[in-house]
Structure formats: C-alpha cells, structure tokens
Amino acid sequence: MNVIKSVQLYIDKMIEEAGVGMKILLMDRETTSIVSMAFSQTEMLQKEVYLFERIDSGRSNERLKYLKCIVFIRPTRENILRLSNELKSPKYGSYFIYFSNVIPRTDIKTLAECDESESVREVKEVYADFLSINANLFSLNIPTCLHALNWYQDALDRSVSGIIGVLLSLKIRPAIRFKNGSNVAQQLAKKIFDTMNKESSLFSFRPPENGDAPPLLLILDRRDDPVTPLLTQWTYQAMVHQLLTIKNNRVDLSSVVGVPSELKEVVLSAEQDEFYEKNLNSNFGEIATTIRDLIESFQLKAKEQKKIETIQDMKNFVETYPQFKKMSGTVNKHLVVISELSMQISKKALLELSELEQDMVCRADHSAQLQKVKKLVAEERINIDDALRLILLYSMRYERHANCGTVGLLNALKARNGRTHLVPKMLEYISQYARTELFSTVKITDAVKLTRQLIKGMKGVENVYTQHVCVLKEILEEIFKGRSIDQHYPFINDVPAYRRPPKEIVAFIIGGATYEEAMAVHQLNQMGYRVILGGTTIHNSESFLDEVIAATNGAPFKHSRSLQAFHSASNA
Structure with missing residues (x-):
C-alpha cells in the first residue's frame, strides 16, 4: 500500500x-x-x-x-x-x-x-x-470538480479513471461505501462499481482468505467537512502548503526577500529529500529543533572538508564531496523555507488566530468567541484572508444561534474590503449532514457518543493548536473498531457481513483532501492499519475557497432567513 x-x-x-x-x-x-x-x-x-x-x-x-x-x-x-x-x-x-x-x-x-x-x-x-504525493497520499489534480453542487462531467470521468488506476496498481478489488445523502458520492461509487464489473478480468485478484472482509473504497464528500481546510496548520508539509503552496512537489519562493537565485523554486519530495521525508509530519516546534541539529551536523562536516593535509585526506574529500554538496543544498533549502514560515507566523499572528480557530470548532462559547472574532477582524495587523477564515468558521458554527453575529462581522470585513460574498457561498456549500453533526450538541441519552466526545475533549487539552479531529479520522477509527457505519456510509451493492473490519482502506474525498487528513492517515498507519488517502486535489484554505465558489455557482439559492440576511449584508 x-x-x-x-x-x-x-x-x-x-x-x-x-x-x-x-x-x-x-x-x-x-x-x-x-x-x-x-x-x-x-x-x-x-x-x-x-x-x-x-x-x-x-x-x-x-x-x-x-x-x-x-x-x-x-x-x-x-x-x-x-x-x-x-x-x-x-x-x-x-x-x-x-x-x-x-x-x-x-x-x-x-x-x-x-x-x-x-x-x-x-x-x-x-x-x-494519479499523482503520488506521499506513500499514502495521491491526488488527481482537479482544482474544482463541482458546479451547482453537481459533478462536472470531465471531473467525474477523471475521478473514475484515477481511482480505478489506484485500485489496479494496488491490486485490490474493494467493496465500496459512499456518503449517504451525497449525490456526487453515490454517482462516483456507482460508476466505479460498474467499471470494475465491466473490466472484471482486470480485477480478478485473489479474494481475502479465512472469511476476512475485502479491502474497502470509502468515498467521502468535502461538503461534510468544510472546517478542516480552513484551519491553520502546524505540521511541516501542511504549513508549507498553507503559507507557500506546494504544486507538484514544487514550492515557488521567488517572492521571498533575499532568496538566492538557485532557491527561487525548490523541490519538496519525500522520495528525493531524506530530511523532508523524516519531518514532513513533524510539528513546527520539532522542525525548529531538527533544522538546528542539521545545521550543526553540516558545520561539523564543513570543518572536516577543510582539513586536507595528506593524500588520504584528498581521497576522502573526493569520495565524500557529493554527499557534502547534497547536504549543503538540503540545509540551505529547508533553512529558507522554515525562515519564511517563521516570519509569516509572526507577521500574521497565526498562533493567536489558531488558538481561536481551534476553540471555535471544538467548544461552544458563543459570547466570548464572538467578541474575540470581532476584535481580530477589526485589527489591521490581521491578514484580511485570515480574518475571513475566522468569520467563515464562526458563521458555520453559529449559523442557527439566536444571537448570531455574522451580519455584523460581514460589515467589519466589508470595511476592510474583504471578500464578504464568500460567507453566504460557504453556507450554501456546507452539507445538511455537516450542519446537524459537525457542531452538534451531544444528547445525554446517547451515552456512547457522549463518552466519546468527553474523551475527545480531554485529549485536545494537551495542545490548543491541534485539538480538532477531522471527520475522516473519526470515520476510519469507527471502521477499524468494527462499529457499524451503514447508516451514513452504505455499500453501493449487497455485501455480506464480516466478522472483522477490512485490513486495507482507500479513502477518496470528492472536493479535495488536505494535509491534516493525510497526517491522520499517517498516524493510523503507524498504528498498524493500512490506509491510502486520495482526493480530487490537495487543498490549502485559498484553493478550497476557489472550490467553494466554483461548486456553488449556479446552485439554487436556499431562501433561509439567515442566508438572506447574509446576502443582503454582503451586497449592501
């Protein structure tokens, strides 16, 4: 896998x-x-x-x-x-x-x-x-796949062929689950199922032994979790994509002040860069320590290179120079990238913003959170796009709150020439499932769910910047624990009941995956599970908002009281 x-x-x-x-x-x-x-x-x-x-x-x-x-x-x-x-x-x-x-x-x-x-x-x-990004992450490089909340036909066809390619390359014939209530997920599941049957000779792999469950293809809809792509990221790969953007393993640094000409574009590939491979899932604090150790190691080797006194020293120099040169390039590249990340974190006050983002998505405290959002949105030091992300998270969380303050926040954003039209677009994009489940208040009668929510809350206390758990991780954990997900993720065809959960899962997110979700998959794989994640694309917050705009263009407007108020405020 x-x-x-x-x-x-x-x-x-x-x-x-x-x-x-x-x-x-x-x-x-x-x-x-x-x-x-x-x-x-x-x-x-x-x-x-x-x-x-x-x-x-x-x-x-x-x-x-x-x-x-x-x-x-x-x-x-x-x-x-x-x-x-x-x-x-x-x-x-x-x-x-x-x-x-x-x-x-x-x-x-x-x-x-x-x-x-x-x-x-x-x-x-x-x-x-398909584009292989990490060992357990692939993309189909489709920037926007929906229009009027339905598939672009080309995007649907490309998604079918890409996923079929993944399944054949991994030599698996999976059972297929799709998100119930999502027309686009059901369409994709059916087309893949039909293609597998049509090309049955290609999928004639040996079935699982001892009555084990077959591998699983799990098809999800980004509209069920629009929160994850909007959050500030704190692992190396995710941070680089959020703040600098990774495109086909390449990062454009030409706008960075003082960057050497040979580093105006750098390659970040786990296959070609050992440091990156080891640290792409490390958090920012760990990265700072690791790059310091790398620099110290490089300085030590540099001193050794200068010491040439004998023929043997010359021979050693010639033999080790290529590795020294490679290490020099690695140090310079990552030092430039990490320095730029550090500068942007400080300049944009991302630590302060991230703490509020995490607080809003993990805990209901309307009055206090509204005041904090108002304060930050009004401050010129806060980047206008980061202010927009705060408002989007607030508006989704408290859309139905009696004292919802989204209209006032839109006016504050408009005063700074922010993109106010994106808030009603997001509220059209978010699915009905996400509205009822993503920020739902736990009912005391649901004892199992209540216990899980309490445990999840306690785990989040360790780090205020990483409390959020993406929907994908929760679903995968349910599957591996053998719990039923039939209500929300039915099979596309009749599949017999199995005593044990599947050993292998390919999860695919229509509307794009994120590096936070890739990190969740990486953590599960470290525990011994076997999961591959794919998406129509890999999003940062900016590309995700482009996806939202494209997906809702031509969508029938939902005439709710709150949405009409938001449209009025944004168009006033």
Missing part, C-alpha cells in the same frame, strides 16, 4: 522493456506530472532517458532514428489522435507505448492501422493514472 512505489515500479518496467540504449520519454501534460512526482530528472538520466517531450505541445520535426521512444500518455481521444499522426510519420526508430489506464480495443486497432512502418514494439496498459 504505497502509491509512490506503485508508480515507480510501472515507470521502471517501461524503461526496462525498452532495453539498453538512448531513450526519449514522450508524455502528455498529466503524465509529465506523474513521472516528475516519482523520479527526478537526474534519476531518469541514469536510466538512459536523455530527452523528454510533450505530445500535446510544439515539437521539433527532426528525425532521430537512433532513439527508442517510450510513450507514456493517458488514453484520451486527443492523445490517440496525436499518437496516430506520430505513427504515420515516425520520428524515432522504435516505439514502446504505455497507456496510464484502460484503453478501448477500437483505439488499439486505430493505432495499429497507422503503424505502417511497423515501428511499434510494445503496447500495454499501466495503471499509473
């Missing part, structure tokens, strides 16, 4: 089957990202792949018959047409064609008819149709 290794195995297999000799890798926009997330360019060069081209962009007409061409593309209609034209007039000596997912036989026939020079040596399906 490692999505990075799955992709790497497929790419290694493609290169190996092409044999020895110089090779070119011909890709499309999406497969370029898939490959770059799994291997660095240096690693590809070591595998005798010397050129990289895009089939969907301008290319040279120069014929290079001495090169073997490895084609790795998605099986889209546009790509089949482009590849057909390529094969009619081949530039390279031989072609090894690999599609990132299932391809119809009719398209194979079309390509065969175009290969008049018989330059094609191999045509295969490989199921690397």
Whole structure:
C-alpha cells in the first residue's frame, strides 16, 4: 500500500522493456506530472532517458532514428489522435507505448492501422493514472470538480479513471461505501462499481482468505467537512502548503526577500529529500529543533572538508564531496523555507488566530468567541484572508444561534474590503449532514457518543493548536473498531457481513483532501492499519475557497432567513 512505489515500479518496467540504449520519454501534460512526482530528472538520466517531450505541445520535426521512444500518455481521444499522426510519420526508430489506464480495443486497432512502418514494439496498459504525493497520499489534480453542487462531467470521468488506476496498481478489488445523502458520492461509487464489473478480468485478484472482509473504497464528500481546510496548520508539509503552496512537489519562493537565485523554486519530495521525508509530519516546534541539529551536523562536516593535509585526506574529500554538496543544498533549502514560515507566523499572528480557530470548532462559547472574532477582524495587523477564515468558521458554527453575529462581522470585513460574498457561498456549500453533526450538541441519552466526545475533549487539552479531529479520522477509527457505519456510509451493492473490519482502506474525498487528513492517515498507519488517502486535489484554505465558489455557482439559492440576511449584508 504505497502509491509512490506503485508508480515507480510501472515507470521502471517501461524503461526496462525498452532495453539498453538512448531513450526519449514522450508524455502528455498529466503524465509529465506523474513521472516528475516519482523520479527526478537526474534519476531518469541514469536510466538512459536523455530527452523528454510533450505530445500535446510544439515539437521539433527532426528525425532521430537512433532513439527508442517510450510513450507514456493517458488514453484520451486527443492523445490517440496525436499518437496516430506520430505513427504515420515516425520520428524515432522504435516505439514502446504505455497507456496510464484502460484503453478501448477500437483505439488499439486505430493505432495499429497507422503503424505502417511497423515501428511499434510494445503496447500495454499501466495503471499509473494519479499523482503520488506521499506513500499514502495521491491526488488527481482537479482544482474544482463541482458546479451547482453537481459533478462536472470531465471531473467525474477523471475521478473514475484515477481511482480505478489506484485500485489496479494496488491490486485490490474493494467493496465500496459512499456518503449517504451525497449525490456526487453515490454517482462516483456507482460508476466505479460498474467499471470494475465491466473490466472484471482486470480485477480478478485473489479474494481475502479465512472469511476476512475485502479491502474497502470509502468515498467521502468535502461538503461534510468544510472546517478542516480552513484551519491553520502546524505540521511541516501542511504549513508549507498553507503559507507557500506546494504544486507538484514544487514550492515557488521567488517572492521571498533575499532568496538566492538557485532557491527561487525548490523541490519538496519525500522520495528525493531524506530530511523532508523524516519531518514532513513533524510539528513546527520539532522542525525548529531538527533544522538546528542539521545545521550543526553540516558545520561539523564543513570543518572536516577543510582539513586536507595528506593524500588520504584528498581521497576522502573526493569520495565524500557529493554527499557534502547534497547536504549543503538540503540545509540551505529547508533553512529558507522554515525562515519564511517563521516570519509569516509572526507577521500574521497565526498562533493567536489558531488558538481561536481551534476553540471555535471544538467548544461552544458563543459570547466570548464572538467578541474575540470581532476584535481580530477589526485589527489591521490581521491578514484580511485570515480574518475571513475566522468569520467563515464562526458563521458555520453559529449559523442557527439566536444571537448570531455574522451580519455584523460581514460589515467589519466589508470595511476592510474583504471578500464578504464568500460567507453566504460557504453556507450554501456546507452539507445538511455537516450542519446537524459537525457542531452538534451531544444528547445525554446517547451515552456512547457522549463518552466519546468527553474523551475527545480531554485529549485536545494537551495542545490548543491541534485539538480538532477531522471527520475522516473519526470515520476510519469507527471502521477499524468494527462499529457499524451503514447508516451514513452504505455499500453501493449487497455485501455480506464480516466478522472483522477490512485490513486495507482507500479513502477518496470528492472536493479535495488536505494535509491534516493525510497526517491522520499517517498516524493510523503507524498504528498498524493500512490506509491510502486520495482526493480530487490537495487543498490549502485559498484553493478550497476557489472550490467553494466554483461548486456553488449556479446552485439554487436556499431562501433561509439567515442566508438572506447574509446576502443582503454582503451586497449592501
């Protein structure tokens, strides 16, 4: 259950089957990202792949018959047409064609008819149709997937093919649960179920032994937990994404004052950076200590490098210099990133903001919290987008409170030229389930739920900045404890009852996952469970708000008293 290794195995297999000799890798926009997330360019060069081209962009007409061409593309209609034209007039000596997912036989026939020079040596399906971010995290790179709270058809089709690719790469045929009451989750579950049945020969994996439950595909809806993407993050990977934005393992630092030219864009990859791999889930306090230790270790090695007095010293220097140079790059890169994070935390008063955010989502204290939100929203030192996040969290928490102060907060935000229209948009986006369950008051009659809430509250006391527990983690814990979730997450088809919970779960969030949820999955995996998390994209708060705007455009307006008041305030 490692999505990075799955992709790497497929790419290694493609290169190996092409044999020895110089090779070119011909890709499309999406497969370029898939490959770059799994291997660095240096690693590809070591595998005798010397050129990289895009089939969907301008290319040279120069014929290079001495090169073997490895084609790795998605099986889209546009790509089949482009590849057909390529094969009619081949530039390279031989072609090894690999599609990132299932391809119809009719398209194979079309390509065969175009290969008049018989330059094609191999045509295969490989199921690397997703971006592997961490070992247990993947994305489909769909920034916005809904319109009028329903699927964009292209996004639905891409989600089906991406998830099918994940399942086939992990060699599992799962039972499928989906969020009850979510039309988009049910649609996705049904299309995946139908595809698995249609391609039954591909899914003929050995069933679980001893009556164990089959693996589970769990389909969730972001609208059931719009809180998690809005919270300030405190683990390294999540903080970098929230404050600097990670895109395809790359971080743009060009706006950072005084950054060296070679660090204007840095790569943060768990596969290519040992320090990052070890610390991506560390909290900010731990990171500060770890980077200090790394710098001290580097300084010690730097002193050793300077001591060259004998032939043996020279030999040792030559042997260790590459590792020294690599360590130097690692230190400089992470020092710049962590320094920028520290500066932004201080400048934006994120410690103070985060404490209030966590307090609002974990504890009901309307009067005191409203006063704190009012105070911070009015202060110029508070970033306007952070002030908006506070108002969004408050408005969702206290939407139905008798003394709800959202209208007054909107007026304060409007005075600072904030994006007031996003508050009613968020209240249209949040699902009915989230309205009733996310901030629900526990009934005394529900003794089991009450006990769980009390325990959860006590655990949160340890760290005021990480009290919040995402919905995903709660659901996964319920499943692994063998508790029934049938009411909220039914199966798409009839599945017999099993004595034990599933050993493997692939969880997919329509509307995007977050690094906080990836951290929750990481913690469960450390306890011995086997979970993979995926999403249509990986959100920080800004990208999530873009998702909310896109999803609610064209959505029927809910004519509730409170929403009308919010619209009036924001449009006044």
